[in-house]
Every structure is written in structure tokens, then in C-alpha cells.
Amino acid sequence: MSRFQSYDLGTLPRSAGIDPPFAKLILGGWFAKVVVMSERVMSECSAEQIRELLDSLYRVDSGRILATLIRLLGDFDLAEEAMHEAFAAALSLWPRSGVPGNPRPWLISTARFKAIDTLRRRARLDASQDELVRYLEAQWSSAERSKEEDSLEDDRLEDDRLRLIFTCCHPSLAPEARVALTLREVCGLTTEEIAKAFLTTPRTLAQRIVRAKAKIRETPIPYEVPTPQELPERLGAVLQVIYLVFNEGYSAAAGAEVTRAELTGEAIRLGRLLMELRPEPEVIVLENMGLENMGPQVIDPEIMGLLSLMLLQESRHAARTSPTGELILLENQDRSLWNREQIAEGMALLEKALKSRRFGPYTLQAAIAAVHAEAESVAVTDWRQIVALYNQLVQILPSPVVQLNRAVAIAMRDGPEAGLAHIDAVFEHGELANYYLAHSARADMYRRLGRTAEARASYEKALALTQQEPERQFLQERIRQLK
Numbered sequence: 001m002s003r004f005q006s007y008d009l010g011t012l013p014r015s016a017g018i019d020p021p022f023a024k025l026i027l028g029g030w031f032a033k034v035v036v037m038s039e040r041v042m043s044e045c046s047a048e049q050i051r052e053l054l055d056s057l058y059r060v061d062s063g064r065i066l067a068t069l070i071r072l073l074g075d076f077d078l079a080e081e082a083m084h085e086a087f088a089a090a091l092s093l094w095p096r097s098g099v100p101g102n103p104r105p106w107l108i109s110t111a112r113f114k115a116i117d118t119l120r121r122r123a124r125l126d127a128s129q130d131e132l133v134r135y136l137e138a139q140w141s142s143a144e145r146s147k148e149e150d151s152l153e154d155d156r157l158e159d160d161r162l163r164l165i166f167t168c169c170h171p172s173l174a175p176e177a178r179v180a181l182t183l184r185e186v187c188g189l190t191t192e193e194i195a196k197a198f199l200t201t202p203r204t205l206a207q208r209i210v211r212a213k214a215k216i217r218e219t220p221i222p223y224e225v226p227t228p229q230e231l232p233e234r235l236g237a238v239l240q241v242i243y244l245v246f247n248e249g250y251s252a253a254a255g256a257e258v259t260r261a262e263l264t265g266e267a268i269r270l271g272r273l274l275m276e277l278r279p280e281p282e283v284i285v286l287e288n289m290g291l292e293n294m295g296p297q298v299i300d301p302e303i304m305g306l307l308s309l310m311l312l313q314e315s316r317h318a319a320r321t322s323p324t325g326e327l328i329l330l331e332n333q334d335r336s337l338w339n340r341e342q343i344a345e346g347m348a349l350l351e352k353a354l355k356s357r358r359f360g361p362y363t364l365q366a367a368i369a370a371v372h373a374e375a376e377s378v379a380v381t382d383w384r385q386i387v388a389l390y391n392q393l394v395q396i397l398p399s400p401v402v403q404l405n406r407a408v409a410i411a412m413r414d415g416p417e418a419g420l421a422h423i424d425a426v427f428e429h430g431e432l433a434n435y436y437l438a439h440s441a442r443a444d445m446y447r448r449l450g451r452t453a454e455a456r457a458s459y460e461k462a463l464a465l466t467q468q469e470p471e472r473q474f475l476q477e478r479i480r481q482l483k
Contacts, residue, residue, distance in 0.1 A: 047095045054091055061104055062087075063188050067160035068108055070167075071223060073115050076185065076213045081118065086111035161186065161273055162225050168212075169238040170221045177212040178241050184209055187245075187266040196255070197248050197263060225277070231300070239306050239362065242270045246310050254467035258321050264314050271307035301356040304349045305363030311346035312369035315339040327470040331378040343373045361397040364389055383413040400431040404438055411445060420445035436465035440475065447482065456482045 062083065069079035086107045100106040168181040179198070183189045189197075195205040215221070226234040249263025277300065319333035350370055353363040368389045375381040390406035403426045411419020423442050432438035443458030456479055463475040 050094045050099070051091060053099065054087055054094075057103055057107075058087060059188075061107075063186055064161055065104060065107055065111070066185065066188075067164040069111055069115070070164060070185075071160050072108075072112055074223070076216070078115050078118065079111075082111040082115035083107070085114040089114070159225070162276065163223050165238055165270065165273065166225055166234060167216060167221055167223050169234075169241050170216070171234065171237050172219060172221065173212050173215060174208075175237075175240075177208045178237060179244055180205055180208045181212045182241050182270075183245060183263075183266070186270065189262070189266070193262075197252070197260060231277070235300060235302070238274065239302060242267050242274075243306060243310075243362070245270070246313075250313055252468055256469045257325065258327055258468065258470045259317060261317070264310070264317070268307070268310050268314065271303070271310055274303045275307065277303065301353040301358055302360045302362050304353040305359055305366050308346040308349035308353065309362050309366035309369055311342045311349070312366060312373050315342035315346065315373065321470065325470055327474045330372070335376065338373070346370070347373070361393060364393040364396075368393075378412075381412070383409055387413050400426055400429060400438075401435070404432060404435075404441060408441055411448075416445045416448040420449065434465060436462040436471070439465065443478070447478070452482050 065086075066079055066083050069083055070076060073079045073082065089110055090103070090107060094100075164186055165182065168185055169178045173181070176198075180194055183194045183197075184191065191206050191209070192202050195202040198205070245263055246267035249260040249265070249267060252258065252260050315338050316330075316333065318339065319335065319337040320328055322328060346366065347370055350363065350366045353359050354367065368386055371382055371386050371389070386409045387406065390402065390409055394402050394406055404423065407419050407422035407426060410422050420442065423438070423445060426432060427438065427442070439458045439462035443455045443462060446452075446455035446458060459475050459479045459482070463472060463479065466472055466475070
């Protein structure tokens with residue numbers, strides 16, 4: 001069964017044929033228990049309405065349903081197959097029997113029985129499967145006696161998703177496999193979508209996922225959130241994967257659009273999910289920091305730093321391209337289009353992370369983004385503060401890209417000649433020779449200094465290295481202007 005079509009639940013059109021009770025059910029699925037629908041409404045549901053409902057339930061809840069099934073069944077592939085069969089069963093049964101009052105536990109229970117049926121068929125050919133069938137049947141019988149379905153509430157399901165994130169991002173897996181597996185299993189993206197985003201073939205991407213699942217099964221890698229003692233070692237890999245996903249969405253490596261909203265949205269959603277962690281040592285107690293509504297949770301400051309960074313950067317989304325898709329640089333953006341709610345949330349998180357005095361690179365990058373968010377224009381931006389923050393960042397994250405960004409900030413503070421000198425120093429190490437943004441930054445320094453021929457040559461190098469169409473159009477226009 002193919003994956004269900006996705007919908008933007010916040011803007012689902014009334015013309016989609018979904019009556020108000022259905023709309024309430026769909027829109028409330030992410031944050032609250034699904035409302036119980038009356039028999040009259042259920043009897044009036046058409047097959048098309050059921051399909052629309054299931055499409056939306058798939059988009060909203062399939063990640064949590066899959067995570068729970070992996071916990072219950074102990075096998076990625078079996079859980080995926082069973083979940084798809086459960087959605088197919090709902091598509092067939094609900095138009096006749098009506099929509100359950102709480103569809104998510106119904107789908108989980110149905111998928112579990114589908115998995116047992118699958119294992120029974122396998123057991124006829126492989127006797128080793130028979131023991132697993134008996135175990136699952138006994139487990140389900142016990143669960144029925146204890147009314148386990150009643151325990152399939154949001155908190156338990158979100159715990160399952162945290163387990164799945166940490167399993168997919170286990171350090172023993174290759175970094176590229178962590179990204180692929182997280183996007184596939186946690187975010188629900190198709191193999192084709194992930195391959196396109198990361199400039200590889202679906203076949204290669206599928207092989208990575210297969211190998212990663214095999215390693216999880218054979219090692220075996222435990223399906224659990226790390227203990228407080230293990231968390232510092234494990235958290236870094238998870239944060240790195242989430243930020244890689246966000247960066248690809250924020251500035252797509254290829255394609256017709258600057259951004260990929262589905263990736264930035266998933267990264268932010270994963271960041272919010274990590275906020276539910278409750279590590280014990282070296283934590284921030286949020287109840288003492290003005291976030292009482294979140295309860296007695298404790299959060300690593302870098303989780304808050306990363307979520308703050310993503311929110312502050314994503315707040316510029318509407319201003320980064322023109323109505324026809326052309327790239328708009330920061331200095332030319334209409335800042336009235338920046339999302340003030342995301343900025344406010346990001347700033348609040350940043351303040352809490354900074355108060356810990358134990359923050360790291362994500363919090364420092366969020367602080368840089370916050371300086372931009374507070375400025376009314378590029379001209380009045382506090383570039384001295386940004387350079388000072390980059391000076392701290394480069395001490396703990398001395399990557400060539402950070403060095404490049406610092407050089408650009410120095411140019412804004414001290415002028416293009418100073419910036420060019422620092423960019424040239426970064427190029428001397430050779431690591432950015434194939435990074436188009438480095439050549440583009442150098443070209444801009446040359447352009448501002450009036451060194452037209454050198455600017456044109458650097459823009460042409462950048463153009464040869466980028467595969468994103470709006471970037472290509474921008475660079476081509478800059479080259480045309482310099483002729």
C-alpha cells in the first residue's frame with residue numbers, strides 16, 4: 001500500500017467535503033484526543049470523506065503509530081507493513097462500520113493483529129517464527145486484561161517516538177544512515193523524497209536504510225531513550241541529524257525552490273519532541289525559569305538552543321523569495337513578513353539556554369540569529385556583537401563554514417577589504433574549494449571593492465557548483481550586471 005497523500009491541516013479547505021465534526025477530528029489529532037463522533041455523523045460519512053480523514057490521520061499520526069508498533073513488534077519492516085495494512089483495513093471498514101471514537105488505538109490494535117497474522121503465515125514455513133507468534137499473542141492477551149488500549153495516550157506515544165529517534169540516530173550507525181532512517185521512519189518521508197533532498201538515487205538511499213535496519217536488528221541496538229548517564233554521549237548525534245534535516249530544508253541543495261518546508265517543519269517538530277526529555281544530571285529546571293506551564297521537566301540547554309535557532313531562521317521564510325520564486329538576500333528582505341510568533345518563541349528559548357551558562361554551538365548560532373531578528377535592517381544590525389559571537393563559536397566549532405560566516409560578518413563590520421582577507425585565509429586551507437557559497441561570498445567582496453573581473457570569475461565558479469535553480473538565477477543575474 002502506498003503512503004497516503006499529505007495535507008496542510010492548518011489550511012484544509014472547506015471545499016474538501018469534510019463536515020465540521022470531521023474537521024474538528026482532523027485538526028485536533030495532533031495535540032489532543034480525537035473527539036468522539038455521534039452515530040448520526042458516522043453514518044453520514046461517505047467513502048471519500050473517510051479517505052480524506054485517513055489521509056490526514058496518516059500525515060498527523062503515522063509517525064507515532066509506527067513508533068508504538070516498533071516497540072510492540074520489535075521489527076521495523078513488520079511494523080511498517082502492519083501499519084499500512086491497518087490503514088487499508090480502515091479504508092475498507094470505516095465507511096460501513098463508522099469511525100471509531102479514538103482512531104489511533106484502533107489502528108494500532110488492528111496493525112498488531114495484522115502483524116500476528118503475517119507471522120502465522122511465516123510460521124508455516126519457518127518454525128522459528130512460531131515462538132514469536134505465541135509471545136505476541138500472549139502479550140496481547142495480557143494487554144487486553146489490563147486494558148492496554150486505554151494506556152495508548154499521547155504521553156506514551158510520544159515516549160515511543162523519542163525511543164525511535166534515539167534508535168535511528170544511534171552512534172553505531174553511519175551518519176548518512178542516521179539521517180536517512182530518521183527521515184524515513186520518524187518523519188514519514190518517502191525514499192524518493194529523501195533521495196531527492198540529499199542528491200542521491202532512491203536505490204542508494206534504500207540500501208542505506210536496509211543496512212541500517214539490519215544493523216539495528218543484528219547488533220541489537222536497544223529501542224529506548226538513553227539513560228541519564230548515556231544521554232550526553234548520545235544527544236549530540238540526534239541534534240546533528242535534526243540540524244542536517246533543517247539545513248536541507250532551509251536551503252535546498254538542488255531543485256526549483258530555495259526551501260523545502262516539509263523538511264524544516266519536520267526538524268522543528270523533532271526539536272519540540274526532544275524538549276520532552278527528562279535527563280537528570282546537568283539540567284535546567286524549567287519550573288524555576290518561568291516556564292511553569294511545561295511542568296517539572298528538565299532539558300539540556302542545547303536542545304533549547306537548537307530549537308531556538310531553527311525557529312529564528314525559519315521565521316524569515318516568507319521573505320526569502322519573491323512571489324515568483326526568486327531568491328531575496330537578507331539585506332533586501334521585507335522584515336514585516338518575518339514571523340513574529342516564531343521569533344518570540346525562539347527568543348524565549350534562547351534566553352533560557354543562555355542562563356544555563358553551559359550552552360554550546362547551537363545556542364551561540366541562535367544568539368547570532370537573534371541579533372538579526374531584533375534589527376530593523378541590515379544597516380542598523382549590531383555587527384560587532386555578531387562578530388563577537390562568531391569569535392566564541394569558532395572556539396568550540398572551528399569549522400570552515402563557521403570561519404566563512406565570521407569573515408562575512410567582519411566585512412559588514414570593518415568593510416569588504418577586511419572581509420576578503422579573512423575569506424582568502426579560509427580558502428587557503430582548501431576545504432571550501434567546492435562550496436559554492438564560499439565563492440559567492442568572495443565574489444561579493446570583489447564586487448563591493450569594484451574588482452569586476454575577479455568578482456565575475458568567482459560568481460562563475462559559484463554558478464558551476466550550485467544545483468539550486470533560484471541560486472543559479474541569482475548568480476547569473478549578478479554575472480550579467482558585471483559585464
